[in-house]
Amino acid sequence: MAVVSPVPLADQRSAEILDSARRAFAEKGFDGASMQDIARQAGMSVGNFYRYFPSKSAIVEALIALDMAEMEQDFATILAHPNPILALRETIERKITEADCQGDGQIWAEITAASLRKPEIGDATLRMEVGIVAHLTTIFALAAGVAKEEAQTRWTAHAHLIVMLVKACAMQHPDNPITADLTRLVMRNINQTLDDIATSAALKG
Amino acid sequence: MAVVSPVPLADQRSAEILDSARRAFAEKGFDGASMQDIARQAGMSVGNFYRYFPSKSAIVEALIALDMAEMEQDFATILAHPNPILALRETIERKITEADCQGDGQIWAEITAASLRKPEIGDATLRMEVGIVAHLTTIFALAAGVAKEEAQTRWTAHAHLIVMLVKACAMQHPDNPITADLTRLVMRNINQTLDDIATSAALKG
DNA sequence: ATTTGCTGAATGAACGTTCATTCTTTGGCA
DNA sequence: TGCCAAAGAATGAACGTTCATTCAGCAAAT
Numbered sequence: 001m002a003v004v005s006p007v008p009l010a011d012q013r014s015a016e017i018l019d020s021a022r023r024a025f026a027e028k029g030f031d032g033a034s035m036q037d038i039a040r041q042a043g044m045s046v047g048n049f050y051r052y053f054p055s056k057s058a059i060v061e062a063l064i065a066l067d068m069a070e071m072e073q074d075f076a077t078i079l080a081h082p083n084p085i086l087a088l089r090e091t092i093e094r095k096i097t098e099a100d101c102q103g104d105g106q107i108w109a110e111i112t113a114a115s116l117r118k119p120e121i122g123d124a125t126l127r128m129e130v131g132i133v134a135h136l137t138t139i140f141a142l143a144a145g146v147a148k149e150e151a152q153t154r155w156t157a158h159a160h161l162i163v164m165l166v167k168a169c170a171m172q173h174p175d176n177p178i179t180a181d182l183t184r185l186v187m188r189n190i191n192q193t194l195d196d197i198a199t200s201a202a203l204k205g
Numbered sequence: 206m207a208v209v210s211p212v213p214l215a216d217q218r219s220a221e222i223l224d225s226a227r228r229a230f231a232e233k234g235f236d237g238a239s240m241q242d243i244a245r246q247a248g249m250s251v252g253n254f255y256r257y258f259p260s261k262s263a264i265v266e267a268l269i270a271l272d273m274a275e276m277e278q279d280f281a282t283i284l285a286h287p288n289p290i291l292a293l294r295e296t297i298e299r300k301i302t303e304a305d306c307q308g309d310g311q312i313w314a315e316i317t318a319a320s321l322r323k324p325e326i327g328d329a330t331l332r333m334e335v336g337i338v339a340h341l342t343t344i345f346a347l348a349a350g351v352a353k354e355e356a357q358t359r360w361t362a363h364a365h366l367i368v369m370l371v372k373a374c375a376m377q378h379p380d381n382p383i384t385a386d387l388t389r390l391v392m393r394n395i396n397q398t399l400d401d402i403a404t405s406a407a408l409k410g
Numbered sequence: 411a412t413t414t415g416c417t418g419a420a421t422g423a424a425c426g427t428t429c430a431t432t433c434t435t436t437g438g439c440a
Numbered sequence: 441t442g443c444c445a446a447a448g449a450a451t452g453a454a455c456g457t458t459c460a461t462t463c464a465g466c467a468a469a470t
Contacts, residue, residue: 029322031236035426047429048450056426106321112376113314117234126378133383157386161394164387168373171317173331178338181362182369189366189394240460250417252462261460 017042017052018066021059026106030060030114064111064121068128075135085143085198088136092162092190096169096183105170112167133159143198154200158193165190222247222257223271226264231311235265235319265326269316273333280340290348290403293341297367297395301374301388310375317372338364348403359405363398370395 024033024041035056039049053059074091081087115122134152136159141151165186172179225247229238240261244254258264279296286292320327339357341364346356370391377384 027322029236029318031234032322034424036424044449045451046427047452050427051449106318109314109318109321113234113311113318115378116311116314116376117232117237122378122380126381129378129381156383157390160381160383160387161390164373164377164391168369171321172369173320173327173334175327176331176334176365178361178365182365185362185366186369239458241458251460252418253416255461256415 014052014062015066017044017049018059018062022063022107023103025060025063025110026103030110060114060121061124063107064124064128067107068131071128071132075132078139079135084139085194088139089191089194092166093187095166096187105172105174108167109171112171129160129163132163136162140197143194144200155197158197162190162193219257219267220271222249222254223264223267227268227312228308230265230268230315231308235315265319266329268312269326269329269333272312273336276333276337280337283344284340289344290399293344294396294399297371298392300371301392310377310379313372314376317376334365334368337368341367345402348399349405360402363402367395367398 020042021038024038027033028037035046035049038056038059039046042049053062078084078087078091111121111125115125133156137151137155138148140155140159141148144151146154169183169186172182176182226243229243229246232238233242240251240254243261243264244251247254258267283289283292283296316326316330320330338361342356342360343353345360345364346353349356351359374388374391377387381387
């Protein structure tokens, strides 16, 4: 009786509100966007907004938590794929090329700046990054046919590099005329790295 | 009578103030740092601060202009070096490894976020990036022994990639335990790219 | 006495947050 | 069906705070 749908209505509404808040933050920044801005973006009054989130910083926390959840979802899909390394390649390519139309890059830039400024946010994003890297090395282990632990010791830095590249691409200035060439070059680098890892089992074993 | 020294005293004082403003922005962000914070950091009253900069946004603009000037200075030094590509390698390595003790990375993160948000700042940083890329391709042309124009058409994207990597490294979370390995890997990638460019003349010509 | 360099209180706008109030929906009773 | 209270959603003015910016005034130097 508790819930019929796996996502309760209140949470669904919260997700919609969160999405509009993300847009407001992308437009004006975490500090720059006022509660009035955020509420207007969500199509409601400020007062009503506080019925969903108790404070402005709670929105930021919820936003980061949502991104983390989406990331977990992405990796779950990749690991369930018959060819995980191929699925990873495609996911990365999608993230890099579409870049979610400047929205994601903007938010990531805001979070990156906030991470270096506020230790609490920095810790959260560091945890998120470490989690992603752990997923990546797991996939690497699968692709290279080695134990998870070995993949971790050998390719943790490579995983971090890939994360860094994807983030950096998303944060590129959209008006930069060279962006298309650049993303192609980055994608080539990443594919090269993935190839090296996938074929390294032959060299080692 | 106007000025004796090429750097007038007022400008020197302005530079000191700008440096403390940079620290304030690094601690609290562009929007988060108040004029009171900035003035206190500079060891003076708010009122006096306005004698040096007419507004808060003027500080940001001056900060970006200063970074641009420093960048120009760096490239002038590199180009004057007997072996420019070696000098470039060392400059990049210095920028990446020391990362100016989290101060520069913090400010770059702030600027990156602001660039995606405010078109005026975005244009300024894009101009700066294009300028850096132009300098890089000039050095590439020297190293590979080809014309500037050819270097430009062939390696503009590579130059952008290097800029992206240096920035991304500086913006890494300082508490990340993997950072040392990561920067080593990035440096290896950059050196590989520079090697490819330097030896490509043999392939082409 | 006048200029200069500087202070920090004053100012009005805008901020995050609260809350008294008003709409909208609901559900039992006729 | 129509009606009416009770509950839930939503509003926007108001509050205290903080912001960027200004300026009357002070102390030393000329």
